[in-house]
Structure formats: structure tokens, C-alpha cells
Amino acid sequence: MAETSNRASSRPTRSAVVERVFDHNDDTRSLFLAPADGSKIRFIPGQFISIAIPLPDEVRTRPYTIASPAGRDGPFEICFNRVPGGRGAAWLFDRKQGDVIDFTGPYGTFTMESVPASETIFIAEATAIAPIRPMLHRTLASSGHPEMTLLYAAPSSDHLLYRAEFEAFAAGDRTFRFEPAVIPGPETYDRLLAEAQRRWVSADANRTRHFYICGVGKGVSALRDLLRGAGYERRAVHYEQW
Ligand SMILES: Cc1cc2nc3c(=O)[nH]c(=O)nc-3n(C[C@H](O)[C@H](O)[C@H](O)COP(=O)(O)OP(=O)(O)OC[C@H]3O[C@@H](n4cnc5c(N)ncnc54)[C@H](O)[C@@H]3O)c2cc1C
Structure with a gap:
């Protein structure tokens, strides 16, 4: 852990x-x-x-x-x-x-004690949305929160938990983007790593983003290492590996 x-x-x-x-x-x-x-x-x-x-x-x-x-x-x-x-x-x-x-x-220390000051990216797979759901409720309830994206992967649409709730959040808040993705289990982290590389490493030089990542197994630490290695502050890349 x-x-x-x-x-x-x-x-x-x-x-x-x-x-x-x-x-x-x-x-x-x-x-x-x-x-x-x-x-x-x-x-x-x-x-x-x-x-x-x-x-x-x-x-x-x-x-x-x-x-x-x-x-x-x-x-x-x-x-x-x-x-x-x-x-x-x-x-x-x-x-x-x-x-x-x-x-x-x-x-636990994989927590959101206050709303981050800059753009925040949440990355989760299937049941590992559990810690991120209360974080989203907290941030979305605060006025003036930064832009937020939830990249949420699961092996089937049934496993995208709380989907209707996240869709409703996104419909009511233009600063929140909900991106569900159905990805076969073994490919999950390769796809998430490629996406993170493309959008938050190669696309620009902005390194002020915050990340909250939760999932099962070593793909989580691979995502952490990619982002920290690309110049994001260590304490801005929060993760929890089940
Ligand atoms: C901080 C933390 C919070 C957690 N919160 C949750 C939670 O909210 N919901 C939840 O389902 N689990 C959660 N887990 C995992 C959970 O604690 C157990 O490890 C899991 O239920 C398996 O326990 P077990 O005794 O049945 O199996 P064990 O025999 O202990 O099997 C452990 C193996 O299962 C893997 N594993 C752990 N969790 C999962 C999972 N969800 N899906 C597939 N493989 C898994 C582990 O990587 C490990 O290889 C959390 C783990 C940590 C470290």
C-alpha cells in the first residue's frame, strides 16, 4: 500500500x-x-x-x-x-x-483536504473510483474550483460505477469533464499511460496540474513515475495502489 x-x-x-x-x-x-x-x-x-x-x-x-x-x-x-x-x-x-x-x-493519506488551486486530473479504474467519488463531491461543491477531469476506465460499462452521477455533474458544470472508457482489463494501464503521456506530458509544458490516481497493481506506480519524471511536483501527484 x-x-x-x-x-x-x-x-x-x-x-x-x-x-x-x-x-x-x-x-x-x-x-x-x-x-x-x-x-x-x-x-x-x-x-x-x-x-x-x-x-x-x-x-x-x-x-x-x-x-x-x-x-x-x-x-x-x-x-x-x-x-x-x-x-x-x-x-x-x-x-x-x-x-x-x-x-x-x-x-489514510490519499486524501483531498482542500480543493486544489490548479487543474486537477483524477484517474481511476473500476472499483478504485471509491476514494475519488467523495473528492469529486467536495471539489464540485466549492465555488471557483479549478478545471477538473475524471478519466475513468473499466472492463465493461457495467463496471463504470456511479456513471449517471458523474454524467450529471459534467452536465451541470462546464469546468468538469467526465471521460469514461471501456478498456479490456489487461490493456488498462498501457492505455492510461499512453493517454497521460499524450495529454499531460507531451502536449504542453504546464506542470502545475494535480493528479489523483487510484487502481490495482503496478500500473498505478507507473503512472505516478511517468508524471513525476516529467516534472510534476512530487506532492501534486497523489496515488493509491491496491
Ligand atoms: C488503501 C486501500 C484501500 C482499499 N480500498 C478498497 C475498496 O474500497 N474496495 C475494494 O474492493 N478493495 C479495496 N482495497 C483492496 C482490499 O483491501 C483487499 O486487498 C481486497 O478486497 C482483496 O482482499 P482479499 O483478502 O480478498 O484478498 P487477498 O488474498 O489479500 O488478495 C490480494 C490481491 O488482490 C489484489 N487486489 C486488491 N484489491 C483488488 C481489487 N479491488 N480488485 C482486484 N484485485 C485486487 C491485490 O493487488 C493483491 O494482489 C483497498 C486496498 C488498499 C491498500
């Missing part, structure tokens, strides 16, 4: 009740979780909770990002997909309405 602080053991464990289950497609689900003590979860857009997953032979801890906008009343949302051989994800898929989940947090 790159550039993400996980101090799971130093925080008290909390419990949340599964209030609602929503299937985005055949392998991606959201759980809406209500803290059992009636409190509201406070978090910075981009943060995750660490869920304790009691398997028969081990208790594993896995981070899941809060996918709902910050500052809202009511349950918060986590969104996840099945992973080949992934026993933690499989356990989450077995949770039903009324079940209780133990977690600590929120944690």
Missing part, C-alpha cells in the same frame, strides 16, 4: 450494522454501514476503514475506502469487488442486512 498510513492497531475498534446492500453488477457490491453507537463517521475524502475479517483460520484486516461523500448524515458506503482467491472480499460478499462489522479508522 503506497503512501498510506495504516495505524490500525492504535485506534479503538468500532462496530457498524449493514443497513443496505446494493449490487452494482455481478461482482461489485456496496454495503451501507451505520455505526452501531449511533455516531456519524467523520473522514477526509479518500480515507479508508480497516475491517476485521474473521476467517476460520485467521482474522485478517483489510482496508476499504469510504465511497460516500463526507459530511452526510445516515450510513456510509463501502464498495468492493470479488477478487480471484480473495477470501477477505468473499467474506464481505457474505454479509447480509443486519450483520455487524468491526472496523478501525478512518485512516
Whole structure:
């Protein structure tokens, strides 16, 4: 987990009740979780909770990002997909309405604490839109935010989560561009790297942009390295690799 602080053991464990289950497609689900003590979860857009997953032979801890906008009343949302051989994800898929989940947090430094001052590019694939969704809600709600682009790739249109919401944002805000792309899984990062090279490295000498990148595997660090290597400030290229 790159550039993400996980101090799971130093925080008290909390419990949340599964209030609602929503299937985005055949392998991606959201759980809406209500803290059992009636409190509201406070978090910075981009943060995750660490869920304790009691398997028969081990208790594993896995981070899941809060996918709902910050500052809202009511349950918060986590969104996840099945992973080949992934026993933690499989356990989450077995949770039903009324079940209780133990977690600590929120944690994480892949966050948007304030609205960036210059053009911001968000790059995500499939479920890894989770941290970026609350960031977009925050920035789009602020007046005078800079130009923003969301480049969002997934292997099928079913896996472009929250698509209608992003389309509505783009329709109502000329400074936000939503660019969904259906790309077969193995080609995803080659295509994203080529796009980033063409538009934000080769096209001009502007190096004031901010980037927020989230996805699974080494393609994320390849994007980070491309942008930082091209002269973007290290702290302006935020990334989280699952
Ligand atoms: C900071 C952070 C936040 C995360 N937030 C989310 C989230 O909001 N939703 C979510 O679904 N997952 C998220 N993950 C991944 C999640 O924590 C688990 O790694 C994932 O569910 C697999 O756990 P497992 O125990 O089932 O499988 P494991 O046996 O631990 O398998 C891990 C393998 O699965 C890969 N992997 C991790 N996540 C995915 C994925 N989503 N799709 C395909 N392969 C994956 C890893 O790269 C690794 O190779 C996050 C990871 C990090 C580091």
C-alpha cells in the first residue's frame, strides 16, 4: 500500500450494522454501514476503514475506502469487488442486512483536504473510483474550483460505477469533464499511460496540474513515475495502489 498510513492497531475498534446492500453488477457490491453507537463517521475524502475479517483460520484486516461523500448524515458506503482467491472480499460478499462489522479508522493519506488551486486530473479504474467519488463531491461543491477531469476506465460499462452521477455533474458544470472508457482489463494501464503521456506530458509544458490516481497493481506506480519524471511536483501527484 503506497503512501498510506495504516495505524490500525492504535485506534479503538468500532462496530457498524449493514443497513443496505446494493449490487452494482455481478461482482461489485456496496454495503451501507451505520455505526452501531449511533455516531456519524467523520473522514477526509479518500480515507479508508480497516475491517476485521474473521476467517476460520485467521482474522485478517483489510482496508476499504469510504465511497460516500463526507459530511452526510445516515450510513456510509463501502464498495468492493470479488477478487480471484480473495477470501477477505468473499467474506464481505457474505454479509447480509443486519450483520455487524468491526472496523478501525478512518485512516489514510490519499486524501483531498482542500480543493486544489490548479487543474486537477483524477484517474481511476473500476472499483478504485471509491476514494475519488467523495473528492469529486467536495471539489464540485466549492465555488471557483479549478478545471477538473475524471478519466475513468473499466472492463465493461457495467463496471463504470456511479456513471449517471458523474454524467450529471459534467452536465451541470462546464469546468468538469467526465471521460469514461471501456478498456479490456489487461490493456488498462498501457492505455492510461499512453493517454497521460499524450495529454499531460507531451502536449504542453504546464506542470502545475494535480493528479489523483487510484487502481490495482503496478500500473498505478507507473503512472505516478511517468508524471513525476516529467516534472510534476512530487506532492501534486497523489496515488493509491491496491
Ligand atoms: C488503501 C486501500 C484501500 C482499499 N480500498 C478498497 C475498496 O474500497 N474496495 C475494494 O474492493 N478493495 C479495496 N482495497 C483492496 C482490499 O483491501 C483487499 O486487498 C481486497 O478486497 C482483496 O482482499 P482479499 O483478502 O480478498 O484478498 P487477498 O488474498 O489479500 O488478495 C490480494 C490481491 O488482490 C489484489 N487486489 C486488491 N484489491 C483488488 C481489487 N479491488 N480488485 C482486484 N484485485 C485486487 C491485490 O493487488 C493483491 O494482489 C483497498 C486496498 C488498499 C491498500
